[in-house]
Amino acid sequence: MKRNILPALIAAGLLFSGAARAATQLITEEEAKLPPPKGAVATDRRGILRGPKVEFVSPSDSVSSPVHLVLKFESFGGARIDPDSVKVMFLRTPNVDLTARVKPFVEASGINIQDAELPAGEYMVRVDIKDSDGRPGTSIFTLKVAPK
Template sequence: MQRVTSFFATMALLGLLSGPAAAVTLIKDEEARLPAAAAGLVTRGITRGPGVKMLSPDPAAGPVKSPFNLKVSFEPRGGARIDPASVSVTYLKATPVDLLPRVKAGLSAGGIELAGAEVPPGEHQIRVTVQDSEGRQSSTVLQLNVVK
Protein backbone atom coordinates (compact mmCIF):
# COMPACT_ATOMS: atom_id res chain seq x y z
CA MET A 1 0.00 0.00 0.00
CA GLN A 2 2.82 2.42 0.86
CA ARG A 3 4.45 1.69 -2.52
CA VAL A 4 1.23 2.75 -4.32
CA THR A 5 0.95 5.90 -2.19
CA SER A 6 4.59 6.78 -2.90
CA PHE A 7 4.00 6.27 -6.63
CA PHE A 8 1.04 8.67 -6.65
CA ALA A 9 2.90 11.20 -4.50
CA THR A 10 5.84 11.11 -6.92
CA MET A 11 3.57 11.45 -9.96
CA ALA A 12 1.79 14.42 -8.36
CA LEU A 13 5.12 16.11 -7.64
CA LEU A 14 6.13 15.65 -11.26
CA GLY A 15 2.85 17.22 -12.35
CA LEU A 16 1.75 14.14 -14.24
CA LEU A 17 -1.52 13.77 -12.35
CA SER A 18 -2.55 17.39 -12.45
CA GLY A 19 -5.38 18.42 -14.70
CA PRO A 20 -5.24 21.17 -17.28
CA ALA A 21 -2.78 23.93 -16.53
CA ALA A 22 -4.20 26.62 -14.33
CA ALA A 23 -4.50 30.16 -15.57
CA VAL A 24 -1.65 32.54 -14.76
CA THR A 25 -2.43 35.94 -13.25
CA LEU A 26 -0.27 38.16 -15.41
CA ILE A 27 -1.51 41.47 -13.97
CA LYS A 28 -3.29 41.78 -10.62
CA ASP A 29 -6.28 44.09 -10.09
CA GLU A 30 -4.37 46.27 -7.61
CA GLU A 31 -1.49 46.63 -10.09
CA ALA A 32 -3.88 47.73 -12.83
CA ARG A 33 -5.14 50.48 -10.49
CA LEU A 34 -1.62 51.92 -9.99
CA PRO A 35 -0.95 55.35 -11.53
CA ALA A 36 -0.01 55.24 -15.19
CA ALA A 37 3.59 55.55 -16.33
CA ALA A 38 4.74 58.92 -17.60
CA ALA A 39 3.63 59.59 -21.16
CA GLY A 40 6.00 59.53 -24.06
CA LEU A 41 7.63 56.12 -24.01
CA VAL A 42 10.98 56.34 -25.76
CA THR A 43 11.65 53.77 -28.45
CA ARG A 44 14.65 53.40 -30.68
CA GLY A 45 14.76 53.25 -34.44
CA ILE A 46 16.33 50.54 -36.57
CA THR A 47 18.33 48.01 -34.60
CA ARG A 48 20.30 44.86 -35.32
CA GLY A 49 19.15 43.43 -32.01
CA PRO A 50 16.66 40.60 -31.74
CA GLY A 51 13.06 41.10 -32.74
CA VAL A 52 10.22 40.80 -30.24
CA LYS A 53 6.77 40.18 -31.69
CA MET A 54 3.42 39.50 -30.04
CA LEU A 55 1.68 36.68 -31.90
CA SER A 56 -1.25 36.13 -29.56
CA PRO A 57 -3.48 37.84 -28.87
CA ASP A 58 -3.31 39.29 -32.36
CA PRO A 59 -2.65 43.02 -31.93
CA ALA A 60 -4.65 43.81 -35.08
CA ALA A 61 -7.75 41.95 -33.86
CA GLY A 62 -8.74 44.62 -31.34
CA PRO A 63 -9.80 44.12 -27.72
CA VAL A 64 -9.44 40.69 -26.12
CA LYS A 65 -11.27 38.96 -23.27
CA SER A 66 -9.39 37.55 -20.29
CA PRO A 67 -8.11 34.88 -19.88
CA PHE A 68 -6.27 34.63 -23.18
CA ASN A 69 -3.24 32.82 -24.55
CA LEU A 70 -0.16 35.03 -24.61
CA LYS A 71 2.46 34.19 -27.18
CA VAL A 72 5.50 36.39 -27.85
CA SER A 73 8.26 35.34 -30.22
CA PHE A 74 11.94 36.28 -30.02
CA GLU A 75 13.62 36.56 -33.40
CA PRO A 76 17.43 36.42 -33.32
CA ARG A 77 19.36 38.02 -36.17
CA GLY A 78 22.68 37.34 -37.87
CA GLY A 79 23.20 33.85 -36.44
CA ALA A 80 23.09 35.03 -32.82
CA ARG A 81 21.17 33.16 -30.11
CA ILE A 82 18.69 34.60 -27.62
CA ASP A 83 19.85 34.56 -24.01
CA PRO A 84 16.74 33.66 -21.94
CA ALA A 85 18.50 34.84 -18.77
CA SER A 86 18.59 38.38 -20.22
CA VAL A 87 14.83 38.70 -20.71
CA SER A 88 12.92 41.23 -18.64
CA VAL A 89 9.14 41.71 -18.64
CA THR A 90 7.83 44.87 -16.99
CA TYR A 91 4.30 46.23 -16.54
CA LEU A 92 4.67 49.94 -17.26
CA LYS A 93 3.18 51.90 -14.39
CA ALA A 94 4.47 54.92 -12.39
CA THR A 95 6.12 52.26 -10.23
CA PRO A 96 7.04 49.51 -12.75
CA VAL A 97 5.96 45.95 -11.89
CA ASP A 98 8.32 43.05 -12.64
CA LEU A 99 6.27 40.35 -14.40
CA LEU A 100 9.19 38.01 -15.07
CA PRO A 101 8.43 35.63 -12.16
CA ARG A 102 4.90 35.18 -13.58
CA VAL A 103 6.02 34.39 -17.13
CA LYS A 104 9.12 32.37 -16.24
CA ALA A 105 7.31 29.03 -16.65
CA GLY A 106 6.52 29.88 -20.28
CA LEU A 107 9.86 31.52 -21.12
CA SER A 108 12.32 30.00 -23.60
CA ALA A 109 14.90 31.18 -26.12
CA GLY A 110 12.07 31.15 -28.68
CA GLY A 111 9.79 33.47 -26.71
CA ILE A 112 7.02 33.41 -24.12
CA GLU A 113 3.97 31.12 -24.18
CA LEU A 114 1.34 31.36 -21.46
CA ALA A 115 -2.00 29.60 -21.64
CA GLY A 116 -4.80 31.37 -19.80
CA ALA A 117 -3.14 34.69 -18.96
CA GLU A 118 -5.48 36.64 -16.70
CA VAL A 119 -5.48 40.43 -16.98
CA PRO A 120 -8.05 42.89 -15.61
CA PRO A 121 -10.06 44.98 -18.08
CA GLY A 122 -8.30 48.08 -19.37
CA GLU A 123 -5.39 49.16 -21.51
CA HIS A 124 -2.04 47.76 -20.44
CA GLN A 125 1.52 48.31 -21.63
CA ILE A 126 4.16 45.65 -21.03
CA ARG A 127 7.80 46.16 -21.97
CA VAL A 128 9.70 43.05 -23.07
CA THR A 129 13.48 43.41 -23.29
CA VAL A 130 15.71 40.68 -24.72
CA GLN A 131 19.42 40.35 -25.49
CA ASP A 132 21.24 38.05 -27.89
CA SER A 133 24.58 36.24 -27.64
CA GLU A 134 26.28 39.19 -29.39
CA GLY A 135 25.18 41.56 -26.61
CA ARG A 136 22.62 43.37 -28.78
CA GLN A 137 19.49 44.34 -26.88
CA SER A 138 15.97 45.17 -28.04
CA SER A 139 12.86 46.34 -26.24
CA THR A 140 9.28 46.27 -27.41
CA VAL A 141 6.17 47.58 -25.68
CA LEU A 142 3.22 45.21 -25.99
CA GLN A 143 -0.17 46.92 -26.01
CA LEU A 144 -3.03 44.92 -24.46
CA ASN A 145 -6.62 46.14 -24.57
CA VAL A 146 -8.70 43.84 -22.37
CA VAL A 147 -12.50 43.98 -22.08
CA LYS A 148 -14.93 42.18 -19.76
Protein backbone atom coordinates in the same frame (compact mmCIF):
# COMPACT_ATOMS: atom_id res chain seq x y z
CA MET B 1 -3.46 -2.67 1.42
CA LYS B 2 -1.89 -2.62 -2.06
CA ARG B 3 -5.30 -1.97 -3.64
CA ASN B 4 -5.65 1.29 -1.67
CA ILE B 5 -2.32 2.68 -2.87
CA LEU B 6 -3.15 2.64 -6.60
CA PRO B 7 -6.32 4.80 -6.35
CA ALA B 8 -4.44 7.22 -4.09
CA LEU B 9 -1.63 7.53 -6.64
CA ILE B 10 -4.13 8.08 -9.46
CA ALA B 11 -5.95 10.76 -7.44
CA ALA B 12 -2.65 12.49 -6.62
CA GLY B 13 -1.71 12.44 -10.32
CA LEU B 14 -5.06 13.99 -11.29
CA LEU B 15 -4.66 16.72 -8.68
CA PHE B 16 -1.13 17.47 -9.86
CA SER B 17 -2.13 17.61 -13.54
CA GLY B 18 -5.06 19.90 -12.67
CA ALA B 19 -2.73 22.24 -10.78
CA ALA B 20 -0.44 22.41 -13.79
CA ARG B 21 -3.33 23.73 -15.87
CA ALA B 22 -4.23 26.54 -13.50
CA ALA B 23 -4.34 30.00 -15.07
CA THR B 24 -1.27 32.23 -14.72
CA GLN B 25 -2.00 35.52 -12.95
CA LEU B 26 -0.06 37.97 -15.10
CA ILE B 27 -1.43 41.24 -13.65
CA THR B 28 -3.40 41.51 -10.40
CA GLU B 29 -6.37 43.80 -9.72
CA GLU B 30 -4.22 45.92 -7.37
CA GLU B 31 -1.48 46.32 -9.99
CA ALA B 32 -4.05 47.25 -12.64
CA LYS B 33 -5.24 50.12 -10.42
CA LEU B 34 -1.77 51.72 -10.27
CA PRO B 35 -1.56 54.99 -12.23
CA PRO B 36 0.00 54.88 -15.71
CA PRO B 37 3.39 56.52 -16.15
CA LYS B 38 3.27 60.13 -17.31
CA GLY B 39 4.04 60.61 -20.98
CA ALA B 40 4.22 56.87 -21.70
CA VAL B 41 3.68 56.08 -25.35
CA ALA B 42 3.95 52.74 -27.13
CA THR B 43 6.76 53.11 -29.64
CA ASP B 44 7.80 51.17 -32.69
CA ARG B 45 11.40 50.34 -33.42
CA ARG B 46 12.69 52.09 -36.54
CA GLY B 47 15.86 51.79 -38.55
CA ILE B 48 18.19 48.93 -39.26
CA LEU B 49 19.43 47.34 -36.05
CA ARG B 50 21.23 44.07 -35.52
CA GLY B 51 19.81 43.58 -32.04
CA PRO B 52 17.13 40.97 -31.42
CA LYS B 53 13.49 41.72 -32.17
CA VAL B 54 10.39 41.02 -30.06
CA GLU B 55 7.17 40.55 -32.05
CA PHE B 56 3.79 40.72 -30.30
CA VAL B 57 1.75 37.91 -31.94
CA SER B 58 -1.40 37.51 -29.86
CA PRO B 59 -3.91 38.38 -28.68
CA SER B 60 -4.44 40.48 -31.79
CA ASP B 61 -7.58 42.22 -30.53
CA SER B 62 -9.42 42.94 -27.30
CA VAL B 63 -10.32 39.59 -25.72
CA SER B 64 -11.66 38.40 -22.38
CA SER B 65 -9.34 36.95 -19.77
CA PRO B 66 -7.71 34.45 -19.68
CA VAL B 67 -5.78 35.39 -22.84
CA HIS B 68 -3.36 33.38 -24.95
CA LEU B 69 -0.25 35.57 -24.88
CA VAL B 70 2.33 34.88 -27.58
CA LEU B 71 5.54 36.82 -28.25
CA LYS B 72 8.09 35.77 -30.86
CA PHE B 73 11.82 36.49 -30.56
CA GLU B 74 14.07 36.89 -33.58
CA SER B 75 17.85 37.22 -33.61
CA PHE B 76 20.18 38.28 -36.43
CA GLY B 77 23.71 37.65 -37.67
CA GLY B 78 23.98 34.11 -36.29
CA ALA B 79 23.40 35.19 -32.69
CA ARG B 80 20.97 33.33 -30.41
CA ILE B 81 18.43 34.74 -27.97
CA ASP B 82 19.53 34.47 -24.33
CA PRO B 83 16.36 33.30 -22.47
CA ASP B 84 17.92 34.29 -19.12
CA SER B 85 18.12 37.92 -20.27
CA VAL B 86 14.36 38.33 -20.79
CA LYS B 87 12.77 41.04 -18.62
CA VAL B 88 9.04 41.85 -18.69
CA MET B 89 7.71 45.06 -17.11
CA PHE B 90 4.14 46.27 -16.67
CA LEU B 91 4.46 50.04 -17.25
CA ARG B 92 2.80 51.76 -14.30
CA THR B 93 3.85 54.13 -11.52
CA PRO B 94 5.79 52.38 -10.10
CA ASN B 95 6.58 49.77 -12.79
CA VAL B 96 5.67 46.17 -11.95
CA ASP B 97 8.25 43.49 -12.76
CA LEU B 98 6.43 40.53 -14.35
CA THR B 99 9.62 38.61 -15.16
CA ALA B 100 9.24 35.96 -12.43
CA ARG B 101 5.63 35.26 -13.49
CA VAL B 102 6.60 34.89 -17.15
CA LYS B 103 9.94 33.04 -16.68
CA PRO B 104 8.44 29.48 -16.80
CA PHE B 105 7.07 30.25 -20.28
CA VAL B 106 10.23 31.82 -21.79
CA GLU B 107 12.08 29.97 -24.54
CA ALA B 108 14.69 31.11 -27.06
CA SER B 109 11.91 31.35 -29.66
CA GLY B 110 9.62 33.54 -27.51
CA ILE B 111 6.98 33.48 -24.79
CA ASN B 112 3.81 31.39 -24.97
CA ILE B 113 1.32 31.61 -22.07
CA GLN B 114 -1.86 29.66 -22.81
CA ASP B 115 -4.01 31.22 -20.07
CA ALA B 116 -2.76 34.56 -18.75
CA GLU B 117 -5.21 36.12 -16.28
CA LEU B 118 -5.62 39.91 -16.39
CA PRO B 119 -8.35 42.27 -15.22
CA ALA B 120 -10.28 44.14 -17.92
CA GLY B 121 -8.40 47.18 -19.24
CA GLU B 122 -5.48 48.28 -21.40
CA TYR B 123 -1.96 47.50 -20.24
CA MET B 124 1.35 48.69 -21.66
CA VAL B 125 4.06 46.05 -21.31
CA ARG B 126 7.77 46.34 -22.12
CA VAL B 127 9.89 43.30 -23.01
CA ASP B 128 13.70 43.54 -22.98
CA ILE B 129 15.92 40.78 -24.41
CA LYS B 130 19.57 40.26 -25.34
CA ASP B 131 21.21 37.96 -27.83
CA SER B 132 24.33 35.83 -27.38
CA ASP B 133 26.45 38.76 -28.67
CA GLY B 134 25.07 41.01 -25.91
CA ARG B 135 22.99 43.21 -28.25
CA PRO B 136 19.76 44.43 -26.64
CA GLY B 137 16.26 44.48 -28.08
CA THR B 138 13.13 46.10 -26.64
CA SER B 139 9.47 46.15 -27.54
CA ILE B 140 6.52 47.93 -25.95
CA PHE B 141 3.01 46.69 -26.70
CA THR B 142 -0.50 47.19 -25.38
CA LEU B 143 -2.63 44.30 -24.10
CA LYS B 144 -6.35 45.02 -24.42
CA VAL B 145 -8.56 42.91 -22.16
CA ALA B 146 -12.34 43.12 -22.52
CA PRO B 147 -14.70 42.73 -19.55
CA LYS B 148 -15.99 39.20 -19.01
